Amino acid sequence: MxxxxxxxxxxxxxxxxxxxxxxxxxxxxxxxxxxxxxxxSPIRDLVGSRGLASYVDPYFEQSADSVDPDAQYVDESFQVRALVQSNTAKPKVTHWVDLTAEEDHRMRFDLDPARVHVIARRLATNLNGVMFALDPQQREIVPLSKVSTLPSKLQARLNAAGSNPIAVQNFMAYSQMATQFASLYAAAKWNGGDVYQVQFKVGRRTVPPFAKRHTDKLADVHYLWFAFGWRPAFHGSYDARSAFNSYVNN
Amino acid sequence: MIARALDWLTLGKHSTYGLAVTRMILGFIVASQLAVNWSDRSYTWGDGAGWTETVRNSKSWPAFLGLFKQVSGPAFDVAYLVTIVFGILMMIGLYTRASTFMTLFLWMSLYVANPFVGSGGDAVLRMVMLYMCFVDAGQHWSVDSRLRGRRGAIKPLMPVWFSATLHNLATILIIHQVVMVYVASAFWKVQSPVWKGGTAVYYPLQTLAYSPWHDWLHPVYATGPIIAGATYTAIVVQLFFPVLLIYRPTRVVALIMITGMHLGIGIFMGILYFSLVMIAVDMILVSDKSWIRAFEWVNSRRKANPVDEESLRI
Structure with a gap:
């Protein structure tokens, strides 16, 4: 009934x-x-991942990460520093700022944190992901890039050192995104001067095994760092800089 | 059997009370999420989110969802406030179907402006909200139902059998969505050694991203039986969730346990938004009879305690 x-x-x-x-x-x-x-599974293979993706993407897509338990066993860090000139003084390299630590501080005791507090961690997750997707020889090239290295040149070098053009393409996309974010953040953070160059690095460390929970603490585990070379600062629009100013200096 | 299925689909609308509760919670979630993020709206989705362009453009979202990418300054704020208003309209059930559709459209337009800050809750929310556009979620506990009571029913736009079919099929899709999330999650879990070993829950609680309480609760997290209990309970409840739904007594147990699990995740891991979305959708699984009984019980308690009722008014 x-x-x-x-x-x-x-x-x-x-x-x-x-x-x-x-x-x-x-x-x-x-x-x-x-x-x-x-x-x-055999049934999934029969349909094919590409066929499924073409149907679910983008509206019905649900990331397997949201149901994959292995995705949450690591702690990550995203840090930024910049070459800044204040007034007439010589340009100086700032100290590293740990953006993930700042986010963690803001999220403390907050059960429904503002979405803005996940940005640095998401960047760290994605940058770590694209770095691990590169071959070891390619990873060695990344920190060697300089301010004068054009993105197209870096991409060509990475492609020459491996045979994974999609991984390189993803790396370039996330690297460009992180450069823009780091530049806008640096301009807001060190707003007394002109930001000429930025550099960022991402780290990942794994939670110690449960069996060692009484002796080993996550805080004592060292990060595995991936450093990225210095990049020319991206300036962005006035509105974008204002939005970053409002968040970073609040 | 086919005849029975056809009758079930066409002769009446099912789970109308559960859908009303889901509608209210989802509307509240949208409005409250936007209110929580108000102070950082430009940085999160507005002018400050332009740096995500390289990656956000890699997804082929339809152009009509580009509203928040095209407005800035005061126009962005107005669009943001209008989204909150539609979330509230959906919650109270005024012009329910239209407000559900508009909430979905505006919420999705905002999401597309910066998918980088999205979460697993958004994926479930956008799918359930789409299905909600086809159900009659304003039949009970809504302003629409009160207005209907006063002025009488308006002639429906589409034949009743068709409206009932859409309602029931969309309800099935919502239930399928939530069940699929649980079962798929359980399948991934049983393939993982740490889940099988009964320690998986410990790990995310150690990371700074999922430990809003930091070291305060470490003695609890370091207790083996608690961690093992939480880990195995999560697997069992999720894996057997569809089976437990079949028989009423086990369905009650399943819903209590899954709601408890979500509250635990929300409170201990600091992801209350995701948990609330899942709890909202789970409410559809409570039968209409149970909702009516609960409503009558609350009403009878209020009548039995007129003093309490008076104090509530104050």
């Missing part, structure tokens, strides 16, 4: 066909979403 009965005669045959087609669409849609989220 329906929970909310409707005073209506049973549907006619043509109406039943419409209901049946709609029902079939729902079943197919449900199966595709289930396969997308499920771990690898």
């Amino acid at each position: 329906p929970d909310s009965p409707v005073d209506e005669a049973p549907p006619r045959p043509w109406q039943k066909w419409i209901v049946a087609v709609l029902g079939l669409l729902v079943v197919v849609h449900s199966i595709l979403l289930t396969l997308w989220l499920a771990p690898a």
Whole structure:
């Protein structure tokens, strides 16, 4: 019996066909979403990951990371420093600022933190991800890039050192994004001077095993760092700089 | 059997009370999330989010969701406030279907402006909200239902059998969504040695990203039986969730346990937003009979304690 009965005669045959087609669409849609989220299996392989992605992307996409428990066993750090000139003094390299630590401080005892407090950590996760996706020889090239190194030149060097153009392309995209973010952050942080260059590094460390919980603390574990070369500062629009100023100096 | 299924789909709308509760909580989540992020709105989604362009453009979102990317300054603030207003309208159930649709449209436009700050809760929210556009979530506990009571029902735009079919199929999709998240999550868990070893819950609680309480609760987190209990309970409840839903007594147990699990995740790991989204969707699984009984019980308590009722008014 329906929970909310409707005073209506049973549907006619043509109406039943419409209901049946709609029902079939729902079943197919449900199966595709289930396969997308499920771990690898012969059925999933039969449909193919690319075929599934073309259906779910972008609206119905759900990241496997949100259900993958292995994604949360590491602690990450994103740090920025800059070459800044204040007044007429010589340009000086600032100290490293740990943006993830700042975010953690702001999130302390906050059960529903503002979304802005996850940005540095997300950057760290993505940058670590793209670095681990590169070959070891390619990773050695990254910190050697200089201010004068054009992105296209760096990309060419990375491609020459490995055979993973998609990983290199992802690296370039996230690296460019992090450069823009670091530049806007640096301009807000050291707003008394002109920011000429920025550099950032990301770290990752793994939580010590549960068996050693009484002796080993995460705070004592060293980060595995990936440093990125110095980059020319990105200046951004006035509105973008104002938005960063408002957050960083609040 | 096919005839029964067709009757079930076409002769009436199901889970209307549960959907009303889900609607209220989801509307509250959208409005409150935006209120919480008000002071950092420009940095998070507005002019300050332009640095994410390289990566956000790699997703082929439809152009009509570009509203928040195209406005700035006061226009951005107005659009942001309008989103909050529609979230509230959805919560109270005024022009329910239209306000649900507008909330979805505006919320998604905001999400697309900076997917970088999105979370697992957003993925579930956007899918459930899409399905919510097809259900009659304003039939109970809404301003619409009060207005209907006063002025009488308005002639429906579409045939009742079709409206009921859309409502019921969308309800099935919402339930499928939540069940799929649990079962898929459980499948990933049982493949992982730390989950099978009963220690998985310990690890995220050690990271700074998921420990808003820092070292305050470390003695609890370091207690083996507590960690093992939480780890295995999560696997069992999620893995057997669809089976537990079939029989009423086990469904009650499953819903209590899954809600407790979400509250635990929200409070101890500091991701209350994600937890609330999941709790909101789980409310559909409480039968209409149970909601009516609960409502009647609350009403009878209020009538039995007129003094309390008076104090509530004050």
